Amino acid sequence: MQPHSSNTRKLVTGFVLALALTLIAFAAVWTLAFPVELTFGIIAISALFQVAVHLHYFLGIDSKTPVENILAMAFAGVLIFLMVGGSLWIMFDLYERMMM
Structure with a gap:
């Protein structure tokens, strides 16, 4: 237990x-x-x-498996980059379209 x-x-x-x-x-x-x-x-x-x-x-994620830690951090970084970058791209594109 x-x-x-x-x-x-x-x-x-x-x-x-x-x-x-x-x-x-x-x-x-x-x-x-x-x-x-x-x-x-x-x-x-x-x-x-x-x-x-x-x-x-x-x-x-702990220090027992350093290779898996690096892969998990890299995956998290890629996801954050895609989500934040994509969101900013969409917002700026919409801003440009609204200002025309």
Whole structure:
């Protein structure tokens, strides 16, 4: 029963951290308490920590298997690049089309 309990504790800890980081980003935008540049910085830092939390707590990335760690980090980097880059590409393209 002990390994199951520690695994559950690890998942719950990861969930709480992920939820807290998500709420930090939402609160920064919702309250409009900070300048736009600082709000973007808060969102970016929160997102980086969010990726680290997901890789460590949910995917089990640890120092036992360094090759798998590098592959997981590279895959996460490619996904982030595609999602952020694609989103920015779409937003700028829509902006250009609306300004015509």
